[in-house]
Amino acid sequence: MIFDRVKSLDAILATAEKKSLTRSLGAFQLTMLGIGGIIGTGIFVLTAEAAQKAGPGMMISFIIAAVVCAVAALCYAELASMVPVSGSAYTYTYAVMGELLAWMVGWALVLEYAVAAGAVSVGWSGYFVGLLENMAGINLPDAYTLGPSQGGIINLPAMIIALLVTGLLVLGTTESAFVNTILVVVKITALTAFVVLAIPAMNMENFEPFAPLGFAGISAAAASIFFAYVGFDAVSTAAEETKNPQRNVPIGLIGSLAICTVFYLLVASGVVGGVGAQPLMDEAGKGLAPGSAELTAACKEIGDAAVVCSKEALAWTLREIGWEQIGNLLGLAAGLALPSVILMMMFGQTRIFFVMSRDGLLPNVFSRIHPKFNTPYVITIMTGVFVAAFAAFFPVGALADISNSGTLFAFAMVGIAVMVLRRKDPDRKRPFRTPFVYVVAPVAIAGCLYLFFSLSDYTKMLFVIWAAIGLVVYFVYSRSRSHVGRGIVDVHEDDAGIPPPPVPPVS
Numbered sequence: 001m002i003f004d005r006v007k008s009l010d011a012i013l014a015t016a017e018k019k020s021l022t023r024s025l026g027a028f029q030l031t032m033l034g035i036g037g038i039i040g041t042g043i044f045v046l047t048a049e050a051a052q053k054a055g056p057g058m059m060i061s062f063i064i065a066a067v068v069c070a071v072a073a074l075c076y077a078e079l080a081s082m083v084p085v086s087g088s089a090y091t092y093t094y095a096v097m098g099e100l101l102a103w104m105v106g107w108a109l110v111l112e113y114a115v116a117a118g119a120v121s122v123g124w125s126g127y128f129v130g131l132l133e134n135m136a137g138i139n140l141p142d143a144y145t146l147g148p149s150q151g152g153i154i155n156l157p158a159m160i161i162a163l164l165v166t167g168l169l170v171l172g173t174t175e176s177a178f179v180n181t182i183l184v185v186v187k188i189t190a191l192t193a194f195v196v197l198a199i200p201a202m203n204m205e206n207f208e209p210f211a212p213l214g215f216a217g218i219s220a221a222a223a224s225i226f227f228a229y230v231g232f233d234a235v236s237t238a239a240e241e242t243k244n245p246q247r248n249v250p251i252g253l254i255g256s257l258a259i260c261t262v263f264y265l266l267v268a269s270g271v272v273g274g275v276g277a278q279p280l281m282d283e284a285g286k287g288l289a290p291g292s293a294e295l296t297a298a299c300k301e302i303g304d305a306a307v308v309c310s311k312e313a314l315a316w317t318l319r320e321i322g323w324e325q326i327g328n329l330l331g332l333a334a335g336l337a338l339p340s341v342i343l344m345m346m347f348g349q350t351r352i353f354f355v356m357s358r359d360g361l362l363p364n365v366f367s368r369i370h371p372k373f374n375t376p377y378v379i380t381i382m383t384g385v386f387v388a389a390f391a392a393f394f395p396v397g398a399l400a401d402i403s404n405s406g407t408l409f410a411f412a413m414v415g416i417a418v419m420v421l422r423r424k425d426p427d428r429k430r431p432f433r434t435p436f437v438y439v440v441a442p443v444a445i446a447g448c449l450y451l452f453f454s455l456s457d458y459t460k461m462l463f464v465i466w467a468a469i470g471l472v473v474y475f476v477y478s479r480s481r482s483h484v485g486r487g488i489v490d491v492h493e494d495d496a497g498i499p500p501p502p503v504p505p506v507s
Helices: 009-018 026-037 046-082 089-097 099-136 156-171 172-201 214-228 232-237 243-273 293-301 313-320 323-359 376-392 396-426 437-453 457-483
Strands: none
Touching: 026 172, 026 323, 046 214, 046 313, 046 396, 046 437, 089 099, 089 172, 089 323, 089 396, 099 156, 099 313, 099 323, 099 376, 099 396, 099 457, 156 323, 156 376, 172 243, 172 313, 172 323, 214 396, 214 437, 214 457, 243 313, 313 323, 323 376, 396 437, 396 457
16 A cells, blocks of 8 residues: 555656646756755854854764755756656655655655745844844834744744745746846855855864764754755756756756855854854753753843854854944845745745645645746645744744754655666666766665754654644545546546556555
């Protein structure tokens, strides 16, 4: 039952031909979309979270997360170039390992994208509030800029930005990509300015002790800031809207990841060397949990005079090393640019729902396309409402970790899928082949498992609960309505007169 109902690659491509999205994105746009999805909360906001978990050792954490993402990206590139349709890891798993596992991957991607978009919205809110305070002297009350766990009532700025991005996505993919490209340029300019100003101010003494909480702290930080790299996955979900996807998707995936990794290491070096990044600890010498009431109290005692206390780490760093006005401008750039990450996360979320609906696993209304804007507007609006709710009531660190749990599961499944498909369908055309696949894919799987088990027990428990809910939904609703299970198999137009292949009976 676990491995039944495999949907052939030919059927997947035929389905996409009959009910498809408009192909409008080229290699440059895909790379910009990838950079827009990757560079964002991870470096602008989660730098402080990583410093609290690992201290200067977060440099190693960034490298670990980058290596895991790099090998996963190579697996993604082969599958995305072979199967240029929406759905990402969900689609690949459906074609290789069957409907049940595909459903679980799709369900995990829902957790990844929706929660991640909420996390980025909260990150944007921190920079927006800091910008108002430092540039305009406006202090917004904590009750309306923080969630309940941080002593507030509702994070209104985060909720509002999520709803605004939802409206932009409803207007259309091309328009969204154009706006995103502008924001990516702003973002890269801001980070380049940070590197130019912060690197000369580096003090090597700030790197000692390098790993105050040991390798366990480095692993925990890597598991959290993995969130900083996952935007590249959204590039593969845009394959169905890409011109010449066999060429452009691998360029977008690998190109955007390489550019972003260089930025991450340079910026992290500037933070550690410029202002230090030692974690705050309790009396027993253990690091205080990021986002906890204990850390909040400790930060208040020292007047927030540490990068681990900042909600706008990069702007705060520049102000501390003597570039106050440039720090304010960087805060402005982050305020302008972070919505591009929200856009990409919600973009990926809606496309996952779109293709799952097209397969009959979710209600057909989810794949309804707007007659004017040619976008899946129903699910875009629904996703936007949930993202706004997450952003309004939860802290950024908790949302990022929960998102990572779903992401790591999906990435591990892609690593398995690329190896299985090499054996099951070795003769199929592969415009991009993962090099040394039987080394790269197992490393990707092992890396994902390592980072997953480095997450907190609370996060892993939430993932198990989410997975259990997904299984209930599948067996109560989706399995009986699946197109493959009901024998509805789309074929290419040239094969229209040939009866569809037999479908295994419903078990």
